[in-house]
Amino acid sequence: MAERTYLEAIRQGLAEEMARDERVYAIGEDIGAYGGAFKVTEGLLDRFGAERVIDTPISETAIIGAAIGSAYVGMRPVAELQFIDFVACCFNILTNFAAKSRYRWGAGVPMVVRGPCGGGVSGGPFHSANPEAHFLHTPGLKIVEPSTAYDAKGLIKAAVRDDDPVLFLEHKFLYRRVKDEVPDADYVVPIGQAVVRRPGDDVTVVTFGAMTYTALEAAEQLAQRDVEVEVIDLRTLSPLDHETVLKSLAKTNKIVVLHEAQRTGGIGAEIAAAITERGFEHLDAPPVRLASLDTPVPYNPALEAAFRPGVEQIVAAVGQLVEY
Amino acid sequence: MPTSTATRPSEDLTRDDRLELYYFARLTRDIEERLAVLYRQNKVVGGLYRSLGQEGESVASAYALAEDDAVAALIRNLGSLIVQGIRPRAVFSQYMAKGTSPTRGRDLNLHFSHIPDDGGPIVVGPISMLGDLVPVMAGVGLGARMQGRSLVGMTYIGDGGTSTGAFHEGMNFAAVQKLPLVVIAEDNKYAYSTPVSQQMALARIDQRADAYGIPHEMVDGNDMLAVYDAARRAVVRARQGDGPSLVGVDTMRMRGHAEHDDMRYMSKPLLDAWKARDPIARYRDHLIETEIATETDLADIDAMSLAYAEAEAELAEAEPAPDPDTAAGGVFAGEHFQPTVDIVHSPFRKKRGAPRHAPAAEARS
Numbered sequence: 001m002a003e004r005t006y007l008e009a010i011r012q013g014l015a016e017e018m019a020r021d022e023r024v025y026a027i028g029e030d031i032g033a034y035g036g037a038f039k040v041t042e043g044l045l046d047r048f049g050a051e052r053v054i055d056t057p058i059s060e061t062a063i064i065g066a067a068i069g070s071a072y073v074g075m076r077p078v079a080e081l082q083f084i085d086f087v088a089c090c091f092n093i094l095t096n097f098a099a100k101s102r103y104r105w106g107a108g109v110p111m112v113v114r115g116p117c118g119g120g121v122s123g124g125p126f127h128s129a130n131p132e133a134h135f136l137h138t139p140g141l142k143i144v145e146p147s148t149a150y151d152a153k154g155l156i157k158a159a160v161r162d163d164d165p166v167l168f169l170e171h172k173f174l175y176r177r178v179k180d181e182v183p184d185a186d187y188v189v190p191i192g193q194a195v196v197r198r199p200g201d202d203v204t205v206v207t208f209g210a211m212t213y214t215a216l217e218a219a220e221q222l223a224q225r226d227v228e229v230e231v232i233d234l235r236t237l238s239p240l241d242h243e244t245v246l247k248s249l250a251k252t253n254k255i256v257v258l259h260e261a262q263r264t265g266g267i268g269a270e271i272a273a274a275i276t277e278r279g280f281e282h283l284d285a286p287p288v289r290l291a292s293l294d295t296p297v298p299y300n301p302a303l304e305a306a307f308r309p310g311v312e313q314i315v316a317a318v319g320q321l322v323e324y
Numbered sequence: 325m326p327t328s329t330a331t332r333p334s335e336d337l338t339r340d341d342r343l344e345l346y347y348f349a350r351l352t353r354d355i356e357e358r359l360a361v362l363y364r365q366n367k368v369v370g371g372l373y374r375s376l377g378q379e380g381e382s383v384a385s386a387y388a389l390a391e392d393d394a395v396a397a398l399i400r401n402l403g404s405l406i407v408q409g410i411r412p413r414a415v416f417s418q419y420m421a422k423g424t425s426p427t428r429g430r431d432l433n434l435h436f437s438h439i440p441d442d443g444g445p446i447v448v449g450p451i452s453m454l455g456d457l458v459p460v461m462a463g464v465g466l467g468a469r470m471q472g473r474s475l476v477g478m479t480y481i482g483d484g485g486t487s488t489g490a491f492h493e494g495m496n497f498a499a500v501q502k503l504p505l506v507v508i509a510e511d512n513k514y515a516y517s518t519p520v521s522q523q524m525a526l527a528r529i530d531q532r533a534d535a536y537g538i539p540h541e542m543v544d545g546n547d548m549l550a551v552y553d554a555a556r557r558a559v560v561r562a563r564q565g566d567g568p569s570l571v572g573v574d575t576m577r578m579r580g581h582a583e584h585d586d587m588r589y590m591s592k593p594l595l596d597a598w599k600a601r602d603p604i605a606r607y608r609d610h611l612i613e614t615e616i617a618t619e620t621d622l623a624d625i626d627a628m629s630l631a632y633a634e635a636e637a638e639l640a641e642a643e644p645a646p647d648p649d650t651a652a653g654g655v656f657a658g659e660h661f662q663p664t665v666d667i668v669h670s671p672f673r674k675k676r677g678a679p680r681h682a683p684a685a686e687a688r689s
Binding site for chain 1 (some may be wrong): 381394395426427430431435436437439441446448449451452458459460461462463464465466467468470471473475477489490493494500501590599654655656657658662663
């Protein structure tokens with residue numbers, strides 16, 4: 001077992017799947033000789049050749065369309081969007097063609113659409129998106145977002161092997177900052193399973209992606225005040241693992257839903273609604289949503305810090321719930 | 325694995341091939357005429373989109389494909405599906421939203437697919453957002469090429485659809501990758517109510533292809549053999565690895581966008597002029613003038629086609645509506661939904677017992 005970064009883990013998972021299954025190939029902008037804008041696909045061109053590591057024009061709709069068509073005839077494409085913000089450019093073909101295909105015709109589209117999401121790096125309004133809510137509302141798409149290197153490898157492999165389209169969100173803040181034990185062995189992390197990152201009895205914080213670390217930092221501070229926070233990392237955003245959340249709520253009776261995307265209509269609203277519908281009798285206080293401001297993501301670091309929820313807000317929200 | 329076959333140029337088509345072409349065009353029209361009756365009887369659940377006046381180009385272009393090539397039709401390309409063997413009953417059943425239709429009542433008209441794992445024709449259905457089939461069919465060609473298959477993909481786009489971004493992205497990608505794709509671009513004079521002059525500043529629709537550096541030509545879309553030959557040239561290039569081509573067809577949509585459309589925006593003289601150029605009547609005259617068939621031969625085909633269309637409509641009418649409980653599920657794998665589409669061979673194919681394609685060695689001069 002070796003320590004690997006989140007980025008290396010994705011690359012290793014991809015390379016293993018390409019070596020295991022010749023139907024798997026990569027397609028996207030600047031993923032070949034350049035190795036991708038973040039270097040996730042570095043080395044794949046040398047190893048697998050230009051037939052299986054395809055550089056495309058700046059055409060997100062063509063990338064996804066080509067992936068869909070090739071999937072119909074038996075391939076397993078892994079499409080990279082240089083920044084996940086650009087998923088807006090192929091929203092139609094992804095949501096209307098890929099996602100509806102199985103329901104309409106029974107024709108599955110085994111395709112992974114991966115790309116860097118998230119802020120904290122001064123990416124500004126077009127390089128910082130967390131677009132999960134648009135796709136949570138799209139039947140036919142699965143969405144995953146790992147927070148650890150171990151999960152990144154296990155989930156990318158699960159996504160490649162999945163028979164339906166999977167949107168694989170890679171939090172760019174974590175690419176090189178997160179490093180953990182990643183087995184060289186072949187393993188998958190099943191899609192649809194959340195995990196408890198830190199057990200606690202007082203308040204549950206449900207989150208995912210980079211916010212997992214923000215929540216863990218807040219939990220650490222709160223532990224010094226004898227408040228034990230249970231941190232749940234969703235890992236899969238669609239389909240949601242409500243059972244793990246409800247089980248935790250049954251223990252803590254108080255819950256914070258934390259995410260980095262904008263608040264209104266965000267995934268937190270769906271989780272809070274599900275908790276209220278299915279776990280009302282366990283609630284000792286209203287569910288709390290912590291999310292970003294309802295604005296585009298601002299560029300300046302001080303503005304972006306003000307835009308996103310941070311440790312301080314989590315500590316304050318949990319403190320209020322404890323007092324409730 | 326598809327066998328590598330190439331179709332014959334039109335002058336080398338056999339008599340049965342020529343009659344089969346006529347039969348397919350006639351059958352396409354008969355199916356739509358029958359659908360129009362069902363529409364007026366309120367048995368068609370949604371809209372009805374006719375290809376009246378342009379059946380010839382859909383039929384003749386698809387006739388240039390091998391039997392296990394891939395075709396992606398738009399709503400006015402019924403003829404291409406009939407050529408590739410889609411059973412008419414499936415089309416009636418789709419329009420009437422039957423529970424045993426290819427989409428089990430989940431989607432409408434020609435919005436269905438047939439993607440066999442084990443050979444046979446591949447049909448990729450459209451979505452209503454025009455242009456998307458171009459990148460998707462580029463992907464079919466890309467995937468097939470990676471698998472070492474000699475498959476060619478053909479799809480259609482109207483004058484309106486060529487204005488979309490998806491069309492541009494798909495054409496450009498196919499060109500850069502030299503993918504085995506044939507795009508039939510139909511200038512049928514109106515996109516819903518918008519005339520071509522408000523759709524593009526180009527004189528001819530095939531000039532769109534200049535932007536992609538690929539071969540293109542414009543043909544009389546109501547001359548079935550001309551369309552067949554142009555499509556065949558494009559298919560041969562695609563199969564040889566020479567990349568995509570665009571064939572522009574000059575034709576006319578003789579009905580409104582759909583049956584509800586009162587066509588108030590359409591030019592009467594234009595309609596009259598094109599009525600005289602009806603593709604099926606012209607081809608019929610050609611068969612008689614060249615003494616390939618007699619009036620009696622063709623009347624027999626007409627009767628056979630009409631009887632078949634009506635029998636298929638009747639079978640579809642008797643199909644059950646979907647069980648409302650089936651609205652749920654089938655969004656993801658494992659939620660059992662396995663639609664099937666019957667593939668049929670025309671009586672001409674059965675008669676001669678051989679496909680319309682010459683073996684590769686024979687056809688490549």
